[in-house]
Amino acid sequence: MTPFRVLDAIAVPLGESNVDTDQLAPSRFLMRPVFAELLLHDRRYGRDGTPRGEFVLNDPSYAGAQIIVAGRNFGVGSSREFAVLALPAAGFRCAIATSFGDIFASNCYQNGVLPVVLPEAAIEELLAILRARPGLHVTVDLPTQTVRTPACGPFAFAINSARKACLLEGLDDVALTGRYREAIARFEDTYYRDFPWLA
Amino acid sequence: MPPQTLVDKIWARHAIAVLDGNETLLYVDRCLLHEGFWWNIVDSLKSRNLAIHRPSNIIACSDHFVPTTDRSGGFGAIADERRRDLILRLETEGAELGVNVIGMMDERQGILHVVAPETGITQPGMVIVGSDSHTSTHGALGAIAFGIGTTEAMHVLATETLWQLQPKTMRITVEGRLPKHTTAKDLILSIIARLGIDGGAGLFIEYAGPAIEALTIEERLTVCNMSIELGARAGTIAPDEATFAYLAGRPQAPSGAHWDAAVAFWKTLRTDDGAKFDREVRIDGASVAPMATWGTSLDQTIALDAPIPDPATEPELSKRDALARSLVYMGLHPGQRLRDVPIDYVFIGSCTNGRLDDLREAAAVVRGRHAAVPAFVSPGSRAVKRAAEAEGLDRIFLDAGFEWRDSGCSMCAGANGDTLQPGQRCAATSNRNFPGRQGPDSRTHIMSPASAAASAIAGHIAGAAQVLV
Numbered sequence: 001m002t003p004f005r006v007l008d009a010i011a012v013p014l015g016e017s018n019v020d021t022d023q024l025a026p027s028r029f030l031m032r033p034v035f036a037e038l039l040l041h042d043r044r045y046g047r048d049g050t051p052r053g054e055f056v057l058n059d060p061s062y063a064g065a066q067i068i069v070a071g072r073n074f075g076v077g078s079s080r081e082f083a084v085l086a087l088p089a090a091g092f093r094c095a096i097a098t099s100f101g102d103i104f105a106s107n108c109y110q111n112g113v114l115p116v117v118l119p120e121a122a123i124e125e126l127l128a129i130l131r132a133r134p135g136l137h138v139t140v141d142l143p144t145q146t147v148r149t150p151a152c153g154p155f156a157f158a159i160n161s162a163r164k165a166c167l168l169e170g171l172d173d174v175a176l177t178g179r180y181r182e183a184i185a186r187f188e189d190t191y192y193r194d195f196p197w198l199a
Numbered sequence: 200m201p202p203q204t205l206v207d208k209i210w211a212r213h214a215i216a217v218l219d220g221n222e223t224l225l226y227v228d229r230c231l232l233h234e235g236f237w238w239n240i241v242d243s244l245k246s247r248n249l250a251i252h253r254p255s256n257i258i259a260c261s262d263h264f265v266p267t268t269d270r271s272g273g274f275g276a277i278a279d280e281r282r283r284d285l286i287l288r289l290e291t292e293g294a295e296l297g298v299n300v301i302g303m304m305d306e307r308q309g310i311l312h313v314v315a316p317e318t319g320i321t322q323p324g325m326v327i328v329g330s331d332s333h334t335s336t337h338g339a340l341g342a343i344a345f346g347i348g349t350t351e352a353m354h355v356l357a358t359e360t361l362w363q364l365q366p367k368t369m370r371i372t373v374e375g376r377l378p379k380h381t382t383a384k385d386l387i388l389s390i391i392a393r394l395g396i397d398g399g400a401g402l403f404i405e406y407a408g409p410a411i412e413a414l415t416i417e418e419r420l421t422v423c424n425m426s427i428e429l430g431a432r433a434g435t436i437a438p439d440e441a442t443f444a445y446l447a448g449r450p451q452a453p454s455g456a457h458w459d460a461a462v463a464f465w466k467t468l469r470t471d472d473g474a475k476f477d478r479e480v481r482i483d484g485a486s487v488a489p490m491a492t493w494g495t496s497l498d499q500t501i502a503l504d505a506p507i508p509d510p511a512t513e514p515e516l517s518k519r520d521a522l523a524r525s526l527v528y529m530g531l532h533p534g535q536r537l538r539d540v541p542i543d544y545v546f547i548g549s550c551t552n553g554r555l556d557d558l559r560e561a562a563a564v565v566r567g568r569h570a571a572v573p574a575f576v577s578p579g580s581r582a583v584k585r586a587a588e589a590e591g592l593d594r595i596f597l598d599a600g601f602e603w604r605d606s607g608c609s610m611c612a613g614a615n616g617d618t619l620q621p622g623q624r625c626a627a628t629s630n631r632n633f634p635g636r637q638g639p640d641s642r643t644h645i646m647s648p649a650s651a652a653a654s655a656i657a658g659h660i661a662g663a664a665q666v667l668v
Contacts (some may be wrong), residue, residue, distance in 0.1 A: 012349050
C-alpha cells in the first residue's frame with residue numbers, strides 16, 4: 001500500500017451529497033479490472049461515451065486534481081471496493097466530506113486513500129473558494145491532521161490512531177494481524193471447545 | 200457485570216485483542232462471498248502468498264452474474280464470456296481451495312442472503328461478514344452481520360479475523376402492530392424515511408418491541424437487510440422461539456446434543472434490562488403506511504397516498520438542490536400523487552424480498568388478475584422457487600402474464616445484464632433506487648412485494664388496497 005503523509009494538490013469541488021457507490025462505480029463494470037474512466041462514469045460520460053462538459057470533473061481548470069470535495073454521505077451504499085479503487089485510478093488520493101459511507105471509508109484505509117471528515121461550515125468554505133479559484137491547491141496533512149489552502153483553514157480533522165499509523169507507514173491490516181497469529185490460535189482452541197457446533 | 204446489549208454480548212465472545220481501547224481484532228464465524236468479487240479477493244490473497252485459514256467457514260455462491268432466464272444450456276449458454284468466466288472461476292477455484300461452493304447449477308443455489316438463512320448456515324450469536332453490503336440481512340437471526348470490502352475479505356480468508364472499532368449501538372423499538380396491507384418492507388422504508396440515510400451511520404442497530412417480535416423470520420430478514428440503507432454497520436434482532444423453530448432441522452443447523460447446547464446458548468442472547476444504547480428511537484407500528492421511494496436515495500420515501508415533495512418548501516439549500524436533482528432524474532413533478540405515477544416494468548425478487556412469504560404476498564394480489572406492464576419474478580433461491588411451485592404460485596404469476604424466472608440478484612443491480620432501458624420506470628421490491636442502479640438512466644421505485652404486484656396490475660404505482668377491492 002502506498003503510504004499517505006502530506007498531499008498538496010488541486011481539489012475539485014463536487015459538492016453533492018449522497019454520491020453513492022453505484023454512481024462512483026456502476027455495477028456493469030464490476031466484472032472488469034479498474035480503469036481510469038470508471039470513477040463516476042455515467043456522470044462523466046454520455047451514453048455515447050463523450051464527456052459531459054457540464055460535469056465538474058470534466059472541467060479542464062481542475063485537471064490533475066488529486067482531492068475531491070463532496071457533501072454528506074460520500075460513498076454511501078454497497079461494499080464494492082471498486083468505488084474506492086476508482087479514485088486513485090482517476091488520480092485521487094483523498095476525499096473530503098461531512099460524512100462517508102461506513103464500508104466505503106473502511107475500504108479507503110485499505111487502499112491508501114484518505115477519507116477526511118470536516119464540519120459542514122468548513123466544507124462550504126472550501127467549496128466556495130475552489131469554485132471561485134479553480135485550480136487552487138489544497139494541502140491535506142495527515143501527521144498534523146489538518147486541511148489548509150492559501151485562502152482558508154487550517155481545518156482540523158480526527159482519525160483513529162491505528163488507522164493513521166497504518167496510512168503513514170503504508171501498512172495494511174494483514175501486516176498488523178500477522179503479529180497476533182498465536183493469539184488467534186489460542187482463541188480458536190477455546191472457542192471451538194465452547195461452541196463445537198460451529199467447527 | 201453491568202447490563203449488556205445483545206450486540207455487546209456477541210462482540211465480547213469474538214474479541215481476540217483490543218488496541219487503544221477501541222480497535223478490536225474480531226473473530227469471524229462465517230464469510231459469504233459471491234462471484235462478483237471472488238476473483239479480486241483470491242487474486243489479492245494469492246499475490247501475497249497467503250492461504251485460506253479455515254476454508255470450512257467460507258461460503259461462495261454464484262448470484263450476481265447468473266442469468267435468470269433459461270439455464271438448461273448450463274454455463275455454455277451464458278452469452279457474456281466475462282461473466283461466464285467469473286462464475287466458473289468461483290466454482291472451480293472455490294472447490295480447489297476447499298470452501299463451501301454453491302454453484303449456479305447446484306440445487307441450493309440462490310442469492311447468498313436467501314440461501315444462508317434457509318440452509319441454516321446463519322445462526323444466532325455468530326459474527327458473519329460478506330463481500331456484499333446486504334450481509335446485514337443475517338442479523339435477523341440474532342447474529343452480528345455486515346458487509347466488507349474485498350481487501351478486508353482477503354484478510355478474513357487469511358486470518359478468520361477482522362479489525363473493527365468497538366460497536367456503538369442504537370435500539371429501534373417498534374411498538375404496537377403494523378396495520379393491514381402494511382408489510383415489513385413498509386416498516387423499514389418508513390424507518391429510513393424518518394431517520395435518514397445516515398440515521399444509523401456507524402451504528403449497530405437492534406430492532407426490538409412488539410411489532411418486531413410479531414414479524415416472521417422472513418419479514419425480520421427484510422428489515423435487517425435494509426439496515427445498511429440507514430448507513431448502519433449492521434442490524435440485529437434477538438433470537439426467540441420463532442428463530443429456533445425456523446432453524447430446527449435445517450441442513451447446516453446444529454442437531455442432536457449440539458442442538459440443545461446451541462439453543463441454551465442462543466437463549467442468553469438478549470439485551471439485559473437497563474443496558475445502555477448510544478441512541479434509542481421509538482416508533483409506533485400503527486403509524487406505518489404502505490410506502491415507496493419517489494427519488495434517487497432511500498430517504499426520498501413517502502406514503503403511496505402522499506404528494507411528491509416540492510423543493511421550494513425545503514429550507515436547507517443542499518437538500519433543496521438534491522430534491523430538485525432527483526425530480527429531474529426521475530421525471531416527476533412536485534405535488535404529483537405517488538400512487539398515480541405510471542410505470543413501465545415490475546421486478547419482484549432480490550435479497551430483500553425474494554423469499555416465499557414475499558412471493559405469497561405478491562401472488563395474493565396478482566391472483567386472477569393480469570399485469571398491465573412487463574413484469575417478472577425471480578425467486579430468491581431455487582429452494583424458494585421449488586416451494587412456490589409446490590403451492591402453485593408460479594401458475595398464478597404466469598397466468599397473470601408475469602415471467603417466472605430463475606434465482607439471482609438479477610435486476611436489483613443489473614450486474615447479470617437484467618437491466619431496464621434508459622428512461623424506463625420500474626416498481627421494484629429490491630433495496631436501492633440510486634441513479635443508474637437498474638441500468639443507465641433507469642428510474643427505480645422501491646416498495647413491498649404487495650405494492651409491486653398491485654403496481655403491475657394497475658400499470659401505475661399502487662398499493663394492495665387499491666387492487667384488492
